[in-house]
Amino acid sequence: MAEENRRFLLAERPTGPVDENTYDLVREPVPEIGEGEALVRVQWISIDPTNRTWIGETPTYLPPVAIGEVMRGLGLGEVVASNNENFPVGTLVNGLTGWQDYAVISDENPLMVVPEGVKAEPAQLLGMMGMTGCTAYFGMLEIGEPKEGETVVVSAAAGAVGTVAGQLAKMKGARVVGIAGGPEKCAWLTDELGFDAAVDYKADDWREQLVAATPDGIDVDFENVGGEIMEAVFARLNIRARVALCGLISGYNDDEPPPGPRSFGNLLINRVKLQGFIILDYYPRFGEAIGDLSQWVSEGKLRSEETVVEGFEKLPDALNMLFAGENMGKLVVRIAD
Ligand SMILES: NC(=O)c1ccc[n+]([C@@H]2O[C@H](COP(=O)([O-])OP(=O)(O)OC[C@H]3O[C@@H](n4cnc5c(N)ncnc54)[C@H](OP(=O)(O)O)[C@@H]3O)[C@@H](O)[C@H]2O)c1
Known part of the structure; x- marks a missing residue:
């Protein structure tokens, strides 16, 4: 000791x-x-x-x-x-x-x-079997509710919550697009974690990459970042899309909040459901999530x-x-x- x-x-x-x-x-x-x-x-x-x-x-x-x-x-x-x-x-x-x-x-x-x-x-x-995995589990499965064939975008996709959230959406049969910083992380998402496409937000053409990766628009935004990335994603939200508002990391080191998203009006026009959530509210149900997540890891469905x-x-x-x-x-x- x-x-x-x-x-x-x-x-x-x-x-x-x-x-x-x-x-x-x-x-x-x-x-x-x-x-x-x-x-x-x-x-x-x-x-x-x-x-x-x-x-x-x-x-x-x-x-x-x-x-x-x-x-x-x-x-x-x-x-x-x-x-x-x-x-x-x-x-x-x-x-x-x-x-x-x-x-x-x-x-x-x-x-x-x-x-x-x-x-x-x-x-x-x-x-995976703690607060992080539970955040991805409830945020994606209960707020995002991805369906087969839908397009799901996950920001901070190569991070703790993002890697799990993206894989869960894949398990539901969605087309999953990750947003991450740098070509290595993007290649890792598609080659190793099975994402369908990845957008490198540090590249000059990231907005074009996002458009190319989401030809049918976006049905679920699992939002971890906020700021300009969220704004660009919001602009592509489809009718009855869902936004699981998980985090806004791009502003955490700043004293002032970022300017509001200019594409906010698209949420109204397209009847988007946006729900902020704090994982502490789900604490009584952690056992349920951890049971599923550990089983899926042991079955090789989640990495x-x-x-x-x-x-x-x-x-x-x-x-x-x-x-x-x-x-x-x-x-x-x-x-x-
Ligand atoms: N609502 C809840 O209850 C709850 C619970 C847990 C976590 N969260 C939120 O979920 C998000 C992810 O958390 P995590 O624990 O999984 O962390 P993480 O994703 O493992 O780490 C943060 C990642 O964010 C990216 N990042 C950092 N600054 C950025 C910026 N300015 N713009 C774009 N990307 C940036 C970095 O990846 P790149 O290399 O790709 O930039 C970094 O690896 C955070 O916003 C966090 O607050 C919410």
Whole structure:
């Protein structure tokens, strides 16, 4: 057991990407547990675009992390000491551990126990079989509702949610177009993940690529990015298209919201259904999603991809990797064996 508890505390709210002034790395004693509490050794931390939204000034679906508070983050760990029979020593738990080596949990402040039947690598428990996979599952299958032969567009398609969302739409028989940055990611989407086409939004002709890849317009937009990309996609939405508004990562490092989409009127004209969603609302149904996703992975119908960064100190840099597009699939940091 490590003899100290390393923790990243929020030192100041960043303007743009996080930098060396954003966090204080402190070393504290490993916490003592009281009655009804259990001690979790955090082993893996999930890096999510929403981490950046939590350290801005503006409240989102959760209050901003306070200055001096441990950085909020999802993680996976093992109970190493316990005074709570619901969390015996050796239990694997998943949830908001924070960016720290040790977290104290209790019935009032619990983490989700990983069901014993779920067969997955730790990184997959934070990715395909965690919040990420559930986001793709409910967002695509219940809001996007792709049908055979329809055209589905997924932005940030080579990322954690996008890779799963696109594959799920393929399983439903849709024609799936991914939008991603750079020719390598685009080739990977079509050659390895089975997408029908990919649009490189970093190429000068990306708008023409989008038109060429969606000759019949767009029936489902699984929106992860926002800004100009979303605007171009909206302009091609068909009658009764659906937009699963999952994320707007292109604006997360900006203080001001981007100008509104000029193609917004097309949503009205074409009777498009747009639904924003926050995966926390689906929490009671995570078991259903994880059961299906793990089965489809074991049957070879879904492929999970992870990018692993080693070392606790790398957490802030890892967060910036998402905005530079330096991940393929789910980005996780291993902080302990
Ligand atoms: N609604 C919910 O409950 C919920 C839950 C989870 C995630 N989300 C949202 O889902 C989206 C994807 O999250 P994730 O965890 O799967 O992250 P991710 O896609 O693995 O990582 C982010 C990716 O976004 C792309 N990107 C970054 N900046 C961009 C920009 N300015 N323009 C276009 N693309 C950009 C990068 O890929 P490229 O190399 O292709 O640029 C990067 O790899 C995010 O918007 C996130 O907030 C929402």
